[in-house]
Amino acid sequence: MPMTQIEQLLAIEAIKRLKASYFRFVDTKDWEAFASLFAEDVLFDISSGHFDCILHSPREILEVVTPRLRDCVTVHHGHCPEITITSDTTAEGVWAMEDKLRWAEGSDSPIRALHGYGHYHETYRKIGGEWRIQSMKLTRLRLDTEPWEAAG
Amino acid sequence: MPMTQIEQLLAIEAIKRLKASYFRFVDTKDWEAFASLFAEDVLFDISSGHFDCILHSPREILEVVTPRLRDCVTVHHGHCPEITITSDTTAEGVWAMEDKLRWAEGSDSPIRALHGYGHYHETYRKIGGEWRIQSMKLTRLRLDTEPWEAAG
Amino acid sequence: MPMTQIEQLLAIEAIKRLKASYFRFVDTKDWEAFASLFAEDVLFDISSGHFDCILHSPREILEVVTPRLRDCVTVHHGHCPEITITSDTTAEGVWAMEDKLRWAEGSDSPIRALHGYGHYHETYRKIGGEWRIQSMKLTRLRLDTEPWEAAG
Numbered sequence: 001m002p003m004t005q006i007e008q009l010l011a012i013e014a015i016k017r018l019k020a021s022y023f024r025f026v027d028t029k030d031w032e033a034f035a036s037l038f039a040e041d042v043l044f045d046i047s048s049g050h051f052d053c054i055l056h057s058p059r060e061i062l063e064v065v066t067p068r069l070r071d072c073v074t075v076h077h078g079h080c081p082e083i084t085i086t087s088d089t090t091a092e093g094v095w096a097m098e099d100k101l102r103w104a105e106g107s108d109s110p111i112r113a114l115h116g117y118g119h120y121h122e123t124y125r126k127i128g129g130e131w132r133i134q135s136m137k138l139t140r141l142r143l144d145t146e147p148w149e150a151a152g
Numbered sequence: 153m154p155m156t157q158i159e160q161l162l163a164i165e166a167i168k169r170l171k172a173s174y175f176r177f178v179d180t181k182d183w184e185a186f187a188s189l190f191a192e193d194v195l196f197d198i199s200s201g202h203f204d205c206i207l208h209s210p211r212e213i214l215e216v217v218t219p220r221l222r223d224c225v226t227v228h229h230g231h232c233p234e235i236t237i238t239s240d241t242t243a244e245g246v247w248a249m250e251d252k253l254r255w256a257e258g259s260d261s262p263i264r265a266l267h268g269y270g271h272y273h274e275t276y277r278k279i280g281g282e283w284r285i286q287s288m289k290l291t292r293l294r295l296d297t298e299p300w301e302a303a304g
Numbered sequence: 305m306p307m308t309q310i311e312q313l314l315a316i317e318a319i320k321r322l323k324a325s326y327f328r329f330v331d332t333k334d335w336e337a338f339a340s341l342f343a344e345d346v347l348f349d350i351s352s353g354h355f356d357c358i359l360h361s362p363r364e365i366l367e368v369v370t371p372r373l374r375d376c377v378t379v380h381h382g383h384c385p386e387i388t389i390t391s392d393t394t395a396e397g398v399w400a401m402e403d404k405l406r407w408a409e410g411s412d413s414p415i416r417a418l419h420g421y422g423h424y425h426e427t428y429r430k431i432g433g434e435w436r437i438q439s440m441k442l443t444r445l446r447l448d449t450e451p452w453e454a455a456g
Binding site for chain 3: 005006009012079080081082094096098117119141142
């Protein structure tokens, strides 16, 4: 039985909110809540010109992302979601994004700061009544970095 | 009688729009329209590391905010609302935010410019058929300020 | 027969998505898809303090906009839509916006970079079952430009 129009609108709102939580939990470093937003078999691809990074589980995401963002103030903003419901338990979406990261003095980050722009290309799956991020791939429009020496 | 699903979606859209008006009216300095967005017994807390500021009525908001933003070009953007309807006349929400303020030469502002990021934590109440902001508290992820001497 | 509430919510979501496509197609330079978002008799006004620019068809938009954005990395973000459905085939909306443009070395652009903030004031029309941009006018809160010499 296909979704009604109202069920589709409710699903779109729920997915917008899922991604809003994604941004808020990463910036407030609520890591356990962050991990809970992903399907267990998630495909999380934040590769960029600077590095390859494809992760395959919520646990792996935490293991890789949290040390990178230690001693880092992050701001991640998402804009203009385009969400398409593809079945009663699957959906896909594109989000414009901007991220601004600044590491503290003494951090072992290779750069002092990063300011980027791009799009998240995502799929979602409803699991146990809750929408989760099934896959995420980031493409970049622009990525500006600031070396440590510029801080002097 | 609890809200139907469609009434909840309509309320969420109305609250998103209320906050959109908040941002637009402050940046275009339409102060009377700005004041009309708040409940008469609003609790408006824009305290930050730099100052304490808790205000208790639309009139008090105007009296405190408008002189601070005189001779100031402001840009306030809101992102990724997470709105929860808690009864047919109450709701709560979190918004990611970014603000960028620049005072004109000759202003009595202690700083030349400010660029901040954070979250609004809000409650809403439906009063006379219209959603209003009942309380607002701003938390900061990051706040960069520019002193006057940097302008030279 | 007037729209039902659910039809209004579906129309609002469709118009948000139309504008999301507008931003994505301009930044990814998918120009044919970009042109398809406008009514044939569109009124497209991106005049600013720097120049007058009112265009009257999708073809004219492409002829004027695409050469200006050659050799330019663009980021356009839209925020906090206020969409009003005015009939079953017409609507109006206001969007907060930010744009950040940077031309490549050797470009014939008179400036190296631009960073602006403002609002789009728009009307929409449903044509052949699809919402299209009927008119668009950009007003600016702030517009910062960077001359070429600053790059040295």
